[in-house]
Amino acid sequence: xxxxxxxxxxxxxxxxxxxxxxxxxxxxxxxxxxxxxxxxxxxxxxxxxxxxxxxxxxxxxxxxxxxxxxxxxxxxxxxxxxxxxxxxxxxxxxxxxxxxxxxxxxxxxxxxxxxxxxxxxxxxxxxxxxxxxxxxxxxxxxxxxxxxxxxxxxxxxxxxxxxxxxxxxxxxxxxxxxxxxxxxxxxxxxxxxxxxxxxxxxxxxxxxxxxxxxxxxxxxxxxxxxxxxxxxxxxxxxxxxxxxxxxxxxxxxxxxxxxxxxxxxxxxxxxxxxxxxxxxxxxxxxxxxxxxxxxxxxxxxxxxxxxxxxxxxxxxxxxxxxxxxxxxxxxxxxxxxxxxxxxxxxxxxxxxxxxxxxxxxxxxxxxxxxxxxxxxxxxxxxxxxxxxxxxxxxxxxxxxxxxxxxxxxxxxxxxxxxxxxxxxxxxxxxxxxxxxxxxxxxxxxxxxxxxxxxxxxxxxxxxxxxxxxx
Numbered sequence: 001x002x003x004x005x006x007x008x009x010x011x012x013x014x015x016x017x018x019x020x021x022x023x024x025x026x027x028x029x030x031x032x033x034x035x036x037x038x039x040x041x042x043x044x045x046x047x048x049x050x051x052x053x054x055x056x057x058x059x060x061x062x063x064x065x066x067x068x069x070x071x072x073x074x075x076x077x078x079x080x081x082x083x084x085x086x087x088x089x090x091x092x093x094x095x096x097x098x099x100x101x102x103x104x105x106x107x108x109x110x111x112x113x114x115x116x117x118x119x120x121x122x123x124x125x126x127x128x129x130x131x132x133x134x135x136x137x138x139x140x141x142x143x144x145x146x147x148x149x150x151x152x153x154x155x156x157x158x159x160x161x162x163x164x165x166x167x168x169x170x171x172x173x174x175x176x177x178x179x180x181x182x183x184x185x186x187x188x189x190x191x192x193x194x195x196x197x198x199x200x201x202x203x204x205x206x207x208x209x210x211x212x213x214x215x216x217x218x219x220x221x222x223x224x225x226x227x228x229x230x231x232x233x234x235x236x237x238x239x240x241x242x243x244x245x246x247x248x249x250x251x252x253x254x255x256x257x258x259x260x261x262x263x264x265x266x267x268x269x270x271x272x273x274x275x276x277x278x279x280x281x282x283x284x285x286x287x288x289x290x291x292x293x294x295x296x297x298x299x300x301x302x303x304x305x306x307x308x309x310x311x312x313x314x315x316x317x318x319x320x321x322x323x324x325x326x327x328x329x330x331x332x333x334x335x336x337x338x339x340x341x342x343x344x345x346x347x348x349x350x351x352x353x354x355x356x357x358x359x360x361x362x363x364x365x366x367x368x369x370x371x372x373x374x375x376x377x378x379x380x381x382x383x384x385x386x387x388x389x390x391x392x393x394x395x396x397x398x399x400x401x402x403x404x405x406x407x408x409x410x411x412x413x414x415x416x417x418x419x420x421x422x423x424x425x426x427x428x429x430x431x432x433x434x435x436x437x438x439x440x441x442x443x444x445x446x447x448x449x450x451x452x453x454x455x456x457x458x459x460x461x462x463x464x465x466x467x468x469x470x
Contacts, residue, residue: 065115065197072111073204075236079107080211084261087218094220096168096227101220105167106236111208112163115198130159132183132193132200133166139182146170153224161230168222177212184209213265307465308368314458315364321447322357328443329353342433345398349391356384371469374462381455388448392441399437406430 083100094101112129119127137144146169150162170176183190184205191201199205329350363380366373406427413423 062197068114069199069202069204072114072199073207075107076111076208077211079104080214084214084217085257094218096222103236105164108167111199115195117193117195128159130163132190133163135189136179136183139186140179143179146173155225156229158230164229165224168224171215172220172222174216176215177209180209180212214261216268217261217264303468307371310461311364311368315361318360318364325353325447328440371465374465378459378462381458385451385455392444392448395441402430402434
């Protein structure tokens with residue numbers, strides 16, 4: 001477009017209307033539209049003279065690029081602001097047919113195309129913003145999902161269509177701002193695709209990435225399987241951003257809306273941060289619980305192993321004592337062949353002692369497998385000790401009887417002379433038997449003491465195991 005040229009130096013109604021319409025164009029902010037190639041070139045109205053230009057002047061390319069960046073940034077501001085306001089007023093999930101949303105994607109496409117380096121192919125030069133967007137999955141692992149989804153869409157045949165689909169999926173994911181910030185922070189990677197004075201390489205790109213945070217309040221849902229994204233024409237509709245005469249009335253509530261949106265964005269970011277910290281803490285708690293369960297299992301296995309070892313040692317000791325008692329009982333039975341009644345009683349005692357030994361072995365085996373019945377086993381051991389004490393009392397009674405019999409025999413020896421030799425021999429045998437019985441009684445008393453000691457040790461071990469268990 002050429003500059004506006006009035007017919008005279010004096011302002012006319014026509015020039016006044018043109019000037020007023022240009023100044024009321026929101027996204028221009030006292031700019032007017034002109035075209036320079038495929039990009040928008042906007043010039044300030046203060047620099048435009050209402051007198052005819054004598055000759056068109058040649059402008060600096062760097063100045064044109066800076067002007068294009070500023071214009072695109074202003075268009076992005078207006079597009080994002082208008083999209084948020086209209087979406088909040090609409091109050092529902094947006095789809096691909098929503099006009100402000102379509103214009104937002106067109107503006108984003110122009111921003112991403114600004115300053116792209118042309119790649120030469122056998123079909124000619126090609127400019128596509130799909131290449132920079134593919135880098136996002138290397139910078140943010142969460143973006144790999146939408147990149148894979150874009151590549152799997154069957155209807156997309158061109159890089160431009162893939163780039164448009166990627167923008168829509170990122171907006172649905174509510175992470176478009178995060179992805180753009182991560183991409184803009186890596187100027188070293190973007191330099192492969194963009195010129196040094198492109199929008200993505202300058203400060204305007206970071207500003208646009210910051211403005212995209214406000215889009216997190218919008219819920220959008222797109223069905224891209226039947227949508228032709230390859231052949232769409234990205235044209236900005238400037239009529240959507242022109243003010244009406246009554247539009248100034250709603251500027252009073254803009255401050256409140258922006259404050260509410262800023263608070264909502266802050267709360268959402270804080271909520272995301274808190275949810276991330278909660279997830280990290282939950283993972284640490286789960287790991288600590290797993291390690292704690294492993295340690296408790298190992299401790300219980302070690303306690304069971306130690307208890308089994310101690311009980312096996314005690315069982316071996318009891319077996320050794322039982323074998324010793326058997327040998328002593330066998331010696332006693334050999335010496336009691338002369339006295340049939342004493343022999344039968346000794347056999348009965350031997351059977352009782354062997355039975356007691358078997359009972360003790362069984363109780364020890366039960367204690368190895370049943371730790372909870374340890375107290376009952378200790379009571380049974382105490383009962384066995386009492387029975388052995390009763391047996392010792394019976395043996396002492398028998399010793400007293402034998403001594404009485406000895407006195408009777410000695411009295412008979414004094415009264416009769418005929419059987420002196422036989423009675424003397426019988427007396428000597430009885431003395432030997434009494435000595436042997438006394439020795440056996442001492443051994444039994446000693447074994448009783450040992451059993452009492454073992455019972456005490458078993459009781460203390462059981463108490464320790466019960467305390468550890470509790």
